[in-house]
Amino acid sequence: MAQSNPRLVVVGSIGLDTIETPRARREEILGGSAVYACAAASFFTRVGMVGVVGTDFPLRHRRLFERFGIDLRGLQTVEGRTFRWSGVYEEDFNSRRTLKTELNVFADFEPRLPPAYRRAPFLFLANIAPALQLHILDQMERRPRLVLADTMDLWIHMARTDLHRLIARVDVLTLNDSEARHLTGRHSLVAAAHAILRLGPRAVLVKKGEHGCLLFTPHGIRVLPAFPLEEVYDPTGAGDAFAGGLSGWLASRPRYSLPDVRAAMVHGSVIASFGVEAFGLDRLRRLTRPQIEARVREFRAMCRV
Numbered sequence: 053m054a055q056s057n058p059r060l061v062v063v064g065s066i067g068l069d070t071i072e073t074p075r076a077r078r079e080e081i082l083g084g085s086a087v088y089a090c091a092a093a094s095f096f097t098r099v100g101m102v103g104v105v106g107t108d109f110p111l112r113h114r115r116l117f118e119r120f121g122i123d124l125r126g127l128q129t130v131e132g133r134t135f136r137w138s139g140v141y142e143e144d145f146n147s148r149r150t151l152k153t154e155l156n157v158f159a160d161f162e163p164r165l166p167p168a169y170r171r172a173p174f175l176f177l178a179n180i181a182p183a184l185q186l187h188i189l190d191q192m193e194r195r196p197r198l199v200l201a202d203t204m205d206l207w208i209h210m211a212r213t214d215l216h217r218l219i220a221r222v223d224v225l226t227l228n229d230s231e232a233r234h235l236t237g238r239h240s241l242v243a244a245a246h247a248i249l250r251l252g253p254r255a256v257l258v259k260k261g262e263h264g265c266l267l268f269t270p271h272g273i274r275v276l277p278a279f280p281l282e283e284v285y286d287p288t289g290a291g292d293a294f295a296g297g298l299s300g301w302l303a304s305r306p307r308y309s310l311p312d313v314r315a316a317m318v319h320g321s322v323i324a325s326f327g328v329e330a331f332g333l334d335r336l337r338r339l340t341r342p343q344i345e346a347r348v349r350e351f352r353a354m355c356r357v
């Protein structure tokens with residue numbers, strides 16, 4: 053049977069992470085921005101993954117993508133080593149230091165959108181070099197209804213010109229609080245977000261880790277806490293799962309307006325909260341839709357004023 057086209061396309065990194073938290077250390081586990089985002093989105097919509105792995109990429113990880121129902125026509129395998137990243141978390145789990153980033157096959161990656169992806173109505177440009185994010189955007193045959201992009205300090209530092217070009221072309225930019233400050237040189241998050249809005253996007257979504265997130269649009273500010281957890285095991289990928297869950301949930305709606313974006317933020321936060329309950333994808337791979345819905349109800353009740 054012919055595969056149906058994805059409603060949401062995600063481009064980003066696919067890699068092997070070595071993570072050290074105050075609780076434990078894991079070596080070379082499955083990670084990457086596109087992986088967390090696609091896994092999160094797969095609970096709500098048909099999602100296609102765009103990225104590259106090397107010939108050393110374990111088959112069991114590919115099988116896991118299939119179990120999530122992720123469309124893999126955009127996943128390339130090339131001769132060489134898969135992307136690797138390692139990081140260590142401080143005692144409070146909020147600050148993280150990158151120990152090593154090995155781009156490997158990403159260094160020469162030329163993302164190619166399969167024809168079946170080029171008219172997707174939703175596009176999430178997860179964290180990856182801004183030049184690659186732009187390259188994907190250029191290949192879309194029609195303007196998606198929503199283009200969301202994420203970035204990180206490394207690119208603000210190394211690829212600022214490309215990043216500015218990208219920001220001017222997306223609907224929503226997501227980044228964390230320190231990155232918003234770094235990008236704009238403004239300490240106040242409100243001032244920083246407004247400075248980013250002036251670069252062109254319709255909305256800026258500032259992530260504040262365990263303190264939740266803020267959505268800035270020209271019409272106002274929306275605030276959402278993070279779902280409070282008793283224990284966190286591994287915060288890696290929380291931002292990607294948040295944005296993937298958010299865009300996946302929006303992609304599952306026939307149409308959307310601002311109140312839907314807030315509901316999407318709730319769903320993204322809930323998926324991210326499950327994700328950090330175990331290392332890597334260990335919790336998301338066991339997650340069910342009824343568990344998500346139950347936590348969404350609990351979260352909505354908590355947020356009511």
Ligand code: AMP
Pocket residue numbers: 064065067068069083084085136137153179180181206287288289290291292293
């Ligand atoms: P987050 O915790 O949301 O910042 O995302 C963590 C994921 O981002 C990890 O699984 C890493 O593999 C991936 N990652 C780290 N550095 C980079 C980078 N420079 N480009 C793309 N992905 C990265």
